[in-house]
Amino acid sequence: MSDNQSTSIRLAVLDMAGTTVADGGLVLQAFDIAATSAGIPESGTERDTARKYVVDTMGQSKIAVFRALLDDEERAQAANLAFERAYDALIDAGNAEPLPGAELAIDKLRSAGIKVALTTGFSSSTQSKLLAALGWDDIADLAIAPPDAGRGRPYPDLILTAMLRLGIDDVKNVAVLGDTTSDIASGRAAGSAIVAGTLTGAHDEAQFRAAGATHVVATVGDFADLLLSD
Numbered sequence: 001m002s003d004n005q006s007t008s009i010r011l012a013v014l015d016m017a018g019t020t021v022a023d024g025g026l027v028l029q030a031f032d033i034a035a036t037s038a039g040i041p042e043s044g045t046e047r048d049t050a051r052k053y054v055v056d057t058m059g060q061s062k063i064a065v066f067r068a069l070l071d072d073e074e075r076a077q078a079a080n081l082a083f084e085r086a087y088d089a090l091i092d093a094g095n096a097e098p099l100p101g102a103e104l105a106i107d108k109l110r111s112a113g114i115k116v117a118l119t120t121g122f123s124s125s126t127q128s129k130l131l132a133a134l135g136w137d138d139i140a141d142l143a144i145a146p147p148d149a150g151r152g153r154p155y156p157d158l159i160l161t162a163m164l165r166l167g168i169d170d171v172k173n174v175a176v177l178g179d180t181t182s183d184i185a186s187g188r189a190a191g192s193a194i195v196a197g198t199l200t201g202a203h204d205e206a207q208f209r210a211a212g213a214t215h216v217v218a219t220v221g222d223f224a225d226l227l228l229s230d
Contacts, residue, residue: 009194009227010173011166012109013159013187015059016120016130018179018201020102020220026090028054034066034083038075058202059180061121061152084126096133099200101221106139108224117142117162121152141166154185159192177223179203184211196223
């Protein structure tokens with residue numbers, strides 16, 4: 001990077017599904033199961049609208065998404081539980097795998113002295129199950145979910161909590177990567193120096209640029225190269 005901004009980065013905050021972990025449509029599969037359990041018709045305008053909302057808000061805390069869709073706390077909690085169970089079952093069936101180059105990218109960052117935090121919109125228990133399925137229990141310096149931080153994306157809580165826990169004093173030393181505009185909004189709200197979108201998940205370059213991304217990269221590997229460039 002021409003401004004040498006990369007040399008000051010001490011923390012990389014990386015999203016999981018769609019950014020470092022292959023999604024393969026698992027989130028939408030789990031959503032469809034949860035939506036049916038919540039009484040949303042399996043086809044028609046209501047389901048189509050709900051699925052579009054899920055795609056548009058990908059990356060946000062899932063309970064927040066269900067609250068917005070159902071406007072009823074009891075139904076939202078039940079749908080969220082159904083989602084977690086469905087997603088957990090998909091993980092148990094062997095559907096979890098890292099995106100190509102993700103493990104190498106994380107290792108390169110940590111070897112260069114940059115701490116890595118993995119974040120998600122899933123619950124803490126689902127995040128833990130996903131990490132275990134990948135064999136990633138020790139791959140990062142920190143893994144946090146919305147319940148650990150207060151609020152999920154698009155709020156800055158996950159990033160700021162990662163800073164506090166990992167001893168990072170200045171948001172100018174933080175770089176964020178995600179595959180959704182919610183990741184971009186979160187990074188900007190936190191004041192992170194680098195807020196990048198990756199093209200391996202839910203949203204595209206035009207959406208990232210409109211959301212205020214500082215960079216758009218093809219993969220997490222390219223993001224690591226960006227941070228480690230002279």
